[in-house]
Amino acid sequence: MNADVSADVSADVSADVNADVVVLGGGAAGLAGAVALARSLRDVVVVDAGEPRNAPAGHAHNVLGREGTAPLDLLAAGRAEARGYGARFLDDRAVTAHRDGTGFTLGLLSGRVVRARRLLLATGLADELPDVPGLRRFWGGSVLHCPFCHGYEVRGQRIGVLGSRPSALHQALMFRQLSPDVTLFVQDLDVPAETAQQYRALGITVREGTVRRVGGTPGDLVVDLDGEDVGVQALVVTPYYRARADLFRQLGGQLATNPMGEFVPTRPGGATDVPGVWAAGNVADPGAMLAASTGAGVMAGAAINGDLITEDARALVARAAV
Template sequence: MSAVPRDVACDVGVLGGGAAGLAGAVALARSLRSVVVVDAGQPRNAPADHAHNVLGREGTAPRDLLAAGRREAEGYGVRFLDDRAVLARRDDAGFVVELLGGAVVRARRLLLATGLLDELPDVPGVRESWGRSVLHCPFCHGWEVRGQHVGVLGSRPSALHQALLFRQLTPRVTLFVQDLTVPAETAEQFRALGITVRTGTVRRVGGADGDLRVEVGSEVGSEEVAVHALVVTPFFRARAEVFAQLGGQLAQNAMGEFVPTSTGGATDVPGVWAAGNVADPGAMVAASTGAGVLAGAAINGDLVLADARAAVETARAAR
């Protein structure tokens, strides 16, 4: 890792060293911008064994993918601080970001790529198998469970759509309805497709990965149902404390909360861009990478215009 002073100035501070942050950093560094990436080393997809739908790197372990991206960024002069941003404020030159370890980053522009937190259903055993046999994305993990018995925990309305998506991958889907009403039209679709619907409270999930036991309780007792994998629908909560400190307002949809952005990842806070899951809860690795590149290009374009205006002012003053 490149040595970075405790108080460092740069063109762009990138908060978050995941796919979006690294891609944005590389795009900026290739335009000869000075970039510092602040990364706490806690990628959201760390529990998963492989990253999928990444063209040319299909099936690569998430940490290996990030390590390769970090090496590429360092090759272009990007500097890294293994730390966490805890406080941000605006100053005359741009932004001042204070880190947990005491370092300070002074940046003209900021790229927020801090990702999100998955708020999982409060069911014992779910978190222990999260990212392996407890899943949420059919495009990330569906191929690996094709043809197997897949359970869907129906704790949120989006679980109904999840059941249909996973039915494309396997004929054996069981929806565990919990605090959820299945509309008549959807119930008819389920019957036609052979999706089993079970009512009752899911009390716990146990067993080994790939051989789960879902304990379903009712007024007359409980029963264990064996499934190969269990699909859940988390609430996606953006890691956006810095954005809020700078006056930003989060948006929310059926999936969760996020930083709203316009073209190129620009936010409503001047000088601040966002990319990846912090701005798009549904973005997979490849989409986050693309968003990071676009944000990097947009930030560079903004700085180019700022530099041109400053050059004109300097020239006028000299005359």
């Protein structure tokens, strides 16, 4: 958890917390949702385990106005903005969730209990990397997945693409836009004839075999291809995107899948099929970069506020009619 962004809810773990909205996850999506809610004068509590997906990367790119900022600095700034509007934070992990009347009760790892009328799920996803020894050591640096996040930083370099999933076939083309020196390591994957033709035209090298290990040093990797050492400066992988959605499942929610991974299905604005629960960011959209996650968080916060307004207005009318 981040030590620099201390919780401003009492440190007494025996004290329960009540709020209009609990935001689960304090990454780009959760913080943006918290700002939108707090600016609507909602009592909002953000519970954050402090492990944003892009933490291994040194810098974040394609973030308009904050290009190249370190991921944790970006979130610290977002936290300060949310806190400035009255959002409260708990550096903790939610481990249980159940429906409690019209709202929800969440159990946190610390033992604390948090109740809220609505939930915004912004817990992100876990990148499951191909099972190749040595790979994780370089993840977020010389081992990368996203041409828009860090492709520019490896432009012109000797780039390998680990072809363990069908989407790697397209990754090879994406990175060829950034470098003339791209090698696709194909493992249990057929290269369709048309794609092979494109590779030949573009000068993409295809090597067949099993990548047994990745070693070397950052920027100077050694790929062990069936015992042969192949040197690359960067290695592209295609992770399986595993939604951090245990709490959604506990509430009866069902995940959707596509060839890239799993996610919480949502409607425009982030509403899920579980009444009272919205989802935003990578937990709902594995392909969303920071800007898209931020946008989804704002939209979900706005939608939740609208939902609470409607509920309160109806309750007032019903009370007046008694």
